[in-house]
Amino acid sequence: MTDQYDAWGALARLRKAGPLVHCITNYVAMDVTANTLLAIGASPAMVHANEEVEDFVSISSALVVNIGTLSPAWVQAMGRAADRAVARGTPWVLDPVGVGATDYRTRTARDLAGRKPSVVRGNASEILSLAGEVGGSKGVDSTRGAEEAAGVARELARGLGCVVAVTGAVDYVTDGRLTLAVEHGHPMMTRVTALGCALTGVTGAFLAVEPEPLLAAAYALALFGLAGEMAASGAIGPGTLRVRLIDALHVLDTIPRTELRIREV
Known part of the structure; x- marks a missing residue:
């Protein structure tokens, strides 16, 4: 295992810090996201009311914004929370669930993407749609492979000035200059709803303890x-x-620290 990609060290820091991760996420994902964050060692907060999102961002270590179940009030809260996070230097991650499925969803995702997220994480169809390509989405599911979106992700990362993560059989993470391939996971994970949303929550937790968004x-x-x-x-x-x-x-x-399959491409 190389020191260059020390995920295990980051996990140890996460466990020690127990960061508070403020999640504005969808109804389908709230339970599994909260329990996933607790299991990884973070402290989740599912807060979306306009009256308190800015205050909650101010006491949180990271913000997660997931557009899975949209409503006008939630969209407003997402924008306010993202702006407060940027103003305070708090890292935040955007999950543009189902972008491309409707005009409202696409406009919302693109508006949020322009508010300086640290990381945008989505499947191939979502990343392609966010970038203005034909995404080939089926509802909120992807019909495209992550490798198809890797090049577009690099362009999008450069345009937004953030890290873009494309998930699939092989995941690709890029800041527009360096691209990493991550080769972990199992096909059965695609048969459980909201695991991608939970992964976005975990990304927020790592952003709280790893200053380099690409590595987080x-x-x-x-x-x-x-x-x-x-x-x-x-x-x-x-x-x-x-x-x-x-x-x-x-x-x-508690398991042996085996070398993880993270490589430059």
Whole structure:
């Protein structure tokens, strides 16, 4: 294991810090995101009221914005929270769920992407749609491979001035200059709703302890994917995997520190 990509060291820092991660996420994802953050060692807060989002950002270590279940009040709260995070220097991650499916969703995602997120994390269709390409999305699911979006992700990262993470069979993370491939995960993870949203939450947790967003995103992808592999071993189906994934995240710091599959491409 090289010192260059020390995901295990970042995990140790996360466990020690227990960062408060402010999540404005969707109804489908709230439960699994909160439990995933607790399992990885962070402290989740699901706060979306306009009356308190700015105050909550001010006491949080990271912000997560997920547009899965939109409403006008939530959109306003997302914008206010993102702006407060940038003003305070608090890292934040955008999950543009289902961007490209409707004009409202696309306009919202692009507006938020212009508010200086630290990381944008999405599947291939979402990243392609956010960048203005034909995404090929099916609702909130991706019909495109991550490798198809890797080049577009680099352009998008340069244009937005942030890190873009594209998830798929192989994940790609780029800041527009350097691109990393992360080769962890299991196909059964795609059969459990909101695991991508939970991964975005974990990305926020790593942003709280790793100052380089490219590395924070790569570490989140690698360790979440490794936990998915552990969970899939012995799982009889998606329901079992969901429970075992939370357990696997909880025990990550007790297993041997094997070298993770993170490489430059």
